Amino acid sequence: MNILEKLQNIDKRVFYLLMALAIAVPTISPLGLGVDVTPAVQRAYDFVSSLPNGGRAVIGFDYEPGDEIDLNPQAKAIIHQLGSKNIKVVAIASFPAGAMFAEQCLAILEEYGYEYGKDYVNLGHYAGGEATLAAFASNPTAVFAKDWRGYDTTSLPIMQEIKSMSDFTMAMTLNDGPTGGTGTHEWVRQAVMAHNVPLIMGVTGVLAASNETYVQSGQCKGILAGLRAAAEYEKLVDKLGEGTVGMDAQSMAHLLIVIFVVLGNAAMFLSKRAKGGAA
Amino acid sequence: MNISTNIGVWIGAIAALGIYSVLIKDNPFYRLVEHIFVGASAGIAIVTGVQTFKSQAWSPLTSGQWALIFPMLLGVLLYARYVPQYSYLNRLPLSLMMGAGAGVAMRGAVESQIVGQLTATMVKLTTLDAWIIFLGTLLSLSYFFLTYRLEGGAAWAPRLGRYFMMAAFGAAFGNTVMGRVSAAIGRFQFIFLEWLGL
Amino acid sequence: MSIFTQGRVFDLVTLVVVTGLMGLYMYLARSGMRVKIRPIAGFAAIDEAIGRAAEMGKPVHFTPGFGGLVAATFAGLEVLGYVARLTAQYDVRLIVTVSQAETFAVTEQVMRQAYLEAGKPEAFKPEDCRFISTDQWAYASGVIGVLNREKVASNIMIGQFAAEALILAEAGNTVGAIQIAGTTNAYQIPFFVVACDYVILGEEMFAAGAHFTNNVVHLGSLRAEDLVKAACIAIMAIGAVLTTAGADFLTTIMGK
Amino acid sequence: MFLRKTLPTLIAGVCGVVVVVAYFFAIPSVQTLANHILKWQSVIAVFALGLGGVNIIRLHTKNLQRDPKNFYSLALLVTFVITIVVGLTMGQTSAAYTFIFDYINVPTGSAIFSLLAFYIGTAAYRAFRAKNAEAAILLITGCIVMMGRVPIGAKILPFTAPATDWIMSVLNVGGQRGVMIAGAIGFIAVSLRIIVGLERRAYGGE
Numbered sequence: 001m002n003i004l005e006k007l008q009n010i011d012k013r014v015f016y017l018l019m020a021l022a023i024a025v026p027t028i029s030p031l032g033l034g035v036d037v038t039p040a041v042q043r044a045y046d047f048v049s050s051l052p053n054g055g056r057a058v059i060g061f062d063y064e065p066g067d068e069i070d071l072n073p074q075a076k077a078i079i080h081q082l083g084s085k086n087i088k089v090v091a092i093a094s095f096p097a098g099a100m101f102a103e104q105c106l107a108i109l110e111e112y113g114y115e116y117g118k119d120y121v122n123l124g125h126y127a128g129g130e131a132t133l134a135a136f137a138s139n140p141t142a143v144f145a146k147d148w149r150g151y152d153t154t155s156l157p158i159m160q161e162i163k164s165m166s167d168f169t170m171a172m173t174l175n176d177g178p179t180g181g182t183g184t185h186e187w188v189r190q191a192v193m194a195h196n197v198p199l200i201m202g203v204t205g206v207l208a209a210s211n212e213t214y215v216q217s218g219q220c221k222g223i224l225a226g227l228r229a230a231a232e233y234e235k236l237v238d239k240l241g242e243g244t245v246g247m248d249a250q251s252m253a254h255l256l257i258v259i260f261v262v263l264g265n266a267a268m269f270l271s272k273r274a275k276g277g278a279a
Numbered sequence: 280m281n282i283s284t285n286i287g288v289w290i291g292a293i294a295a296l297g298i299y300s301v302l303i304k305d306n307p308f309y310r311l312v313e314h315i316f317v318g319a320s321a322g323i324a325i326v327t328g329v330q331t332f333k334s335q336a337w338s339p340l341t342s343g344q345w346a347l348i349f350p351m352l353l354g355v356l357l358y359a360r361y362v363p364q365y366s367y368l369n370r371l372p373l374s375l376m377m378g379a380g381a382g383v384a385m386r387g388a389v390e391s392q393i394v395g396q397l398t399a400t401m402v403k404l405t406t407l408d409a410w411i412i413f414l415g416t417l418l419s420l421s422y423f424f425l426t427y428r429l430e431g432g433a434a435w436a437p438r439l440g441r442y443f444m445m446a447a448f449g450a451a452f453g454n455t456v457m458g459r460v461s462a463a464i465g466r467f468q469f470i471f472l473e474w475l476g477l
Numbered sequence: 478m479s480i481f482t483q484g485r486v487f488d489l490v491t492l493v494v495v496t497g498l499m500g501l502y503m504y505l506a507r508s509g510m511r512v513k514i515r516p517i518a519g520f521a522a523i524d525e526a527i528g529r530a531a532e533m534g535k536p537v538h539f540t541p542g543f544g545g546l547v548a549a550t551f552a553g554l555e556v557l558g559y560v561a562r563l564t565a566q567y568d569v570r571l572i573v574t575v576s577q578a579e580t581f582a583v584t585e586q587v588m589r590q591a592y593l594e595a596g597k598p599e600a601f602k603p604e605d606c607r608f609i610s611t612d613q614w615a616y617a618s619g620v621i622g623v624l625n626r627e628k629v630a631s632n633i634m635i636g637q638f639a640a641e642a643l644i645l646a647e648a649g650n651t652v653g654a655i656q657i658a659g660t661t662n663a664y665q666i667p668f669f670v671v672a673c674d675y676v677i678l679g680e681e682m683f684a685a686g687a688h689f690t691n692n693v694v695h696l697g698s699l700r701a702e703d704l705v706k707a708a709c710i711a712i713m714a715i716g717a718v719l720t721t722a723g724a725d726f727l728t729t730i731m732g733k
Numbered sequence: 734m735f736l737r738k739t740l741p742t743l744i745a746g747v748c749g750v751v752v753v754v755a756y757f758f759a760i761p762s763v764q765t766l767a768n769h770i771l772k773w774q775s776v777i778a779v780f781a782l783g784l785g786g787v788n789i790i791r792l793h794t795k796n797l798q799r800d801p802k803n804f805y806s807l808a809l810l811v812t813f814v815i816t817i818v819v820g821l822t823m824g825q826t827s828a829a830y831t832f833i834f835d836y837i838n839v840p841t842g843s844a845i846f847s848l849l850a851f852y853i854g855t856a857a858y859r860a861f862r863a864k865n866a867e868a869a870i871l872l873i874t875g876c877i878v879m880m881g882r883v884p885i886g887a888k889i890l891p892f893t894a895p896a897t898d899w900i901m902s903v904l905n906v907g908g909q910r911g912v913m914i915a916g917a918i919g920f921i922a923v924s925l926r927i928i929v930g931l932e933r934r935a936y937g938g939e
Contacts, residue, residue, distance in 0.1 A: 015858060246461070247884060253460040265863055268863075290836045299844065350773035375774060377551075392916070400910065423706060425684050446874045450875070452878075459850045462847040607792060612842065679912045
């Protein structure tokens with residue numbers, strides 16, 4: 001069997017091995033290849049950069065298990081940026097699991113010397129969607145008497161500074177849609193329209209298009225969509241993480257398949273031509 | 280390296296390795312994982328079924344919804360197949376399930392799939408894109424003529440229709456790769472990060 | 478208050494016209510109208526696939542898919558009836574795997590009946606009609622196992638399939654089985670197209686009865702289906718022209 | 734004769750018609766009846782699950798009789814029985830049952846699902862060969878979309894990103910719709926044949 005025939009019939013297991021490597025290598029050590037920062041992500045980053053150091057941010061963890069693959073990496077990348085700017089962080093969640101994701105993501109702030117209760121807090125889950133968010137906006141400690149870890153919120157130093165939504169310098173929602181939790185539209189109404197707090201959004205890939213209108217209207221200062229946006233943001237804050245790993249592995253896997261397809265076709269045409277020439 | 284001490288993580292990781300081993304070839308490791316998985320999931324199906332039966336049939340029956348005795352009797356008749364001289368009785372419950380299934384299939388087909396798709400195609404044909412969608416729909420539908428043979432000048436219609444379908448299939452294929460790779464990334468992260476703690 | 482459910486009136490009219498047409502043509506076909514069906518390569522290949530298994534002395538695997546009692550499953554069961562009669566005749570072992578319980582209840586019965594009709598009721602082994610699991614991935618893993626260990630010569634998959642479609646098809650390809658597949662799920666057809674030898678595309682699979690047995694009533698209903706398709710093409714063309722011209726009454730009527 | 738042929742046909746026909754009529758007409762009595770039929774169907778389906786259980790036990794005990802050292806069938810039966818016993822006696826919220834669910838069922842299922850990442854590649858390699866026009870179309874749209882979906886693709890072949898958007902929102906639509914409309918017409922035809930009793934074979938009739 002000559003090389004051209006072999007290339008048309010490569011053993012499946014060779015491909016499986018290469019595919020496993022294409023996914024495993026970036027998982028173990030991110031390559032950080034090939035992500036170009038798109039204008040939408042750059043805008044969100046520039047907006048957060050423009051905030052004064054030492055401000056206060058509220059982040060809504062409005063997503064459920066299954067969507068954390070897109071949204072956890074986005075949250076972590078932004079939290080790195082907030083940490084480097086000494087912005088205090090208050091997390092709230094409209095899904096029970098959201099509070100758990102918040103806990104995982106906020107742990108990053110310890111790297112920046114943050115202290116729980118003083119510089120950041122995870123207030124936990126609230127039921128009731130927009131109505132509760134509105135109540136939170138006018139009196140945060142009335143809605144969350146205790147935080148997720150069980151402390152009295154009135155005794156936490158960070159909550160002394162925050163009497164209403166207007167005390168935040170920015171708001172962010174990490175959102176997987178309006179079903180069950182608080183949607184992006186509700187955040188626009190409660191943060192932007194009611195209290196004039198600038199808002200950025202992180203959403204799953206499929207929700208990008210429908211939320212683009214808020215960016216057009218200026219009600220949203222920047223939008224991150226899907227795993228890809230997380231990878232771009234990680235590049236901007238120079239902390240390669242899960243987003244980069246994910247996109248690296250995706251890029252490698254897609255490229256590998258296309259290379260195999262091209263090889264198979266090239267070999268087929270070359271061997272046809274060789275046979276044609278011989279005959 | 281900081282290997283996990285959680286027994287659940289270990290089981291999950293070993294199961295994943297067993298499944299992946301089938302990529303090399305069928306082997307005892309895969310076979311064992313497969314059998315345990317099938318046993319557990321079929322068991323879960325039975326447990327769920329019993330719970331459904333209790334909440335949907337038994338409790339309402341005992342609280343006065345006597346009509347539910349009929350589906351239960353019909354359900355028992357399914358087992359008539361094991362008794363040769365009465366096996367024909369199991370056609371009664373089967374015919375109920377088939378009839379109801381056919382009714383549901385029929386009403387769903389008209390609503391979302393025929394009328395909805397037809398109206399979606401009736402758009403202003405003022406752009407090239409609109410024409411491509413319009414012609415693509417008509418031509419690929421023409422492929423499905425089963426008792427009329429399009430001849431002469433019309434014979435190219437089903438063939439072009441197949442081309443449009445192939446384009447759609449290629450697109451759906453390419454578009455699915457990302458989701459499938461994501462699933463593998465999830466498993467690999469589990470193996471390397473959660474289990475082995477790399 | 479009307480007795481018609483709002484928003485479904487046009488759907489109802491469509492259904493009445495379509496089923497009426499089907500009824501009429503089934504009647505016409507029974508009274509002697511001749512209808513011929515065009516060849517469907519995937520169905521023709523079924524004979525070849527069973528013949529191959531007979532020559533090799535290896536079993537045939539059939540699955541009606543992951544679905545419950547939905548339309549695509551009905552089509553799969555119709556094909557199974559034919560496949561089972563043929564394997565019974567040629568003394569080829571047929572292994573059937575099923576995922577959903579209600580589908581299993583019917584499948585076993587179809588298989589039993591087919592062996593009876595082929596005059597070999599004793600050849601039907603209940604262990605060869607296998608309920609695997611209602612869990613999608615457990616079903617897939619079980620079918621991989623059957624394809625590998627039973628050394629099947631031919632793999633026929635016709636019915637309702639979801640994401641497991643490609644797992645089954647690649648596993649079948651790996652063991653070197655000749656593969657024939659069909660489904661109506663437009664998102665899964667691509668995976669059958671790339672991984673199988675023959676694919677029965679979408680609606681073609683509902684023609685099994687007419688193809689295999691030349692059942693005249695079934696042929697009549699196929700003729701009616703074709704007329705409905707022609708009507709759909711005409712309606713879309715007229716509708717698009719009207720909409721382009723600025724008249725949208727047709728779309729309004731269809732939304733009623 | 735009546736029990737063998739007429740009654741099953743009658744049951745299938747009445748159930749099918751009632752379910753369809755209830756959907757299109759706002760007649761409360763028919764809608765109630767249709768709801769009953771669908772509920773009955775789900776109750777019977779639970780009994781069908783029992784048939785499945787019998788089938789599993791029969792197949793694997795036979796395997797064990799033939800070869801008492803068939804470790805696999807034994808493992809399957811043991812997990813099957815343990816799961817059922819735990820689920821029914823200790824309840825679905827018990828620690829033991831959630832252990833089976835969270836640590837056996839879920840991760841193994843995810844692993845099977847992720848096999849697709851491997852299979853999708855070998856299937857593409859084998860089938861995406863430009864042997865004829867159809868295969869070439871499949872190959873070209875497939876590869877463009879694959880490249881257009883990832884950043885590296887847009888870097889190597891910049892046209893693929895906008896081309897992917899166009900393929901997904903324009904080129905792809907016609908073929909999908911054709912399959913769906915034709916499929917739906919087939920759905921109606923096969924359902925009608927069952928309702929009027931032409932496909933008795935489908936439920937084991939003669």
